[in-house]
Amino acid sequence: MLAMATDTDTLTLNILLLGGPQSGKSATGNTLLGSHEFESRPSLGSVTQSCQLLGKTFPRYLRRQGGEAALSVRVLDTPACPHCLLSDGDVQRAVGDAVARRGRVHLVLLVLRADVPLCGVDRHAVWLAQELFGPEWTTHALIVFTHRDTLERAGAEEEEYLRRASGMVRELLDSVRLRHHFVDNSAVWLRTEGKPLLDKLLDLSRQNKYRELPLKDSF
Numbered sequence: 174m175l176a177m178a179t180d181t182d183t184l185t186l187n188i189l190l191l192g193g194p195q196s197g198k199s200a201t202g203n204t205l206l207g208s209h210e211f212e213s214r215p216s217l218g219s220v221t222q223s224c225q226l227l228g229k230t231f232p233r234y235l236r237r238q239g240g241e242a243a244l245s246v247r248v249l250d251t252p253a254c255p256h257c258l259l260s261d262g263d264v265q266r267a268v269g270d271a272v273a274r275r276g277r278v279h280l281v282l283l284v285l286r287a288d289v290p291l292c293g294v295d296r297h298a299v300w301l302a303q304e305l306f307g308p309e310w311t312t313h314a315l316i317v318f319t320h321r322d323t324l325e326r327a328g329a330e331e332e333e334y335l336r337r338a339s340g341m342v343r344e345l346l347d348s349v350r351l352r353h354h355f356v357d358n359s360a361v362w363l364r365t366e367g368k369p370l371l372d373k374l375l376d377l378s379r380q381n382k383y384r385e386l387p388l389k390d391s392f
């Protein structure tokens with residue numbers, strides 16, 4: 174099914190955020206929407222306790238069939254996997270239910286911090302995506318590396334930085350055909366920061382012919 178909403182002048186993208194605790198999922202949701210609506214803050218625990226769907230429509234965002242069309246972005250923020258209070262199974266059920274009730278998913282964003290080593294915690298998020306959607310999730314996925322500002326302060330060049338990444342990060346990148354994006358969620362102008370990511374997601378969805386990612390039958 175195409176990602177067209179009932180209004181033919183609007184294209185809808187449903188985006189699912191998955192990732193480990195404090196990786197910057199909610200902040201990335203805010204960057205995509207261009208406003209500080211998801212609760213996002215530093216914590217020694219897990220901030221997001223349940224799934225939350227927020228959306229925004231950007232008028233005249235793209236051209237379609239010779240005319241201008243709006244882009245409706247719907248972002249589903251999720252509790253971390255692993256989570257400080259919930260089991261992996263609890264998170265799996267909560268996310269599966271939210272996806273089933275609130276609309277299908279066109280794109281999965283696996284959110285990872287770019288400024289700390291990734292030592293296994295992110296395998297939980299990969300496991301979760303696999304449990305929800307089966308192997309097809311990788312064709313709808315992109316890795317978002319948050320905290321680009323820290324890299325910039327250290328003078329690190331993104332692609333060179335990735336070349337030095339651990340085997341696990343390489344494995345993850347390979348599984349999503351190297352699709353990735355570095356984001357600075359602390360940017361002052363969130364809309365400006367979010368636009369290149371949104372454009373990349375639009376391209377990916379276009380490549381997938383705007384198909385939705387079906388949930389496994391168990392949901």
Ligand SMILES: Nc1nc2c(ncn2[C@@H]2O[C@H](COP(=O)(O)OP(=O)(O)OP(=O)(O)O)[C@@H](O)[C@H]2O)c(=O)[nH]1
Nearest residue numbers: 195196197198199200213214215220221253320358
């Ligand atoms: N400097 C900087 N801080 C960031 C960035 N992304 C996220 N943060 C900060 O990291 C902290 C955690 O971000 P959240 O968005 O709450 O992370 P989360 O993954 O939703 O966290 P949980 O809901 O607890 O799992 C917040 O203080 C954010 O402001 C970034 O790109 N740069």
Ligand SMILES: [Mg+2]
Nearest residue numbers: 198199220221
């Ligand atoms: Mg959160």
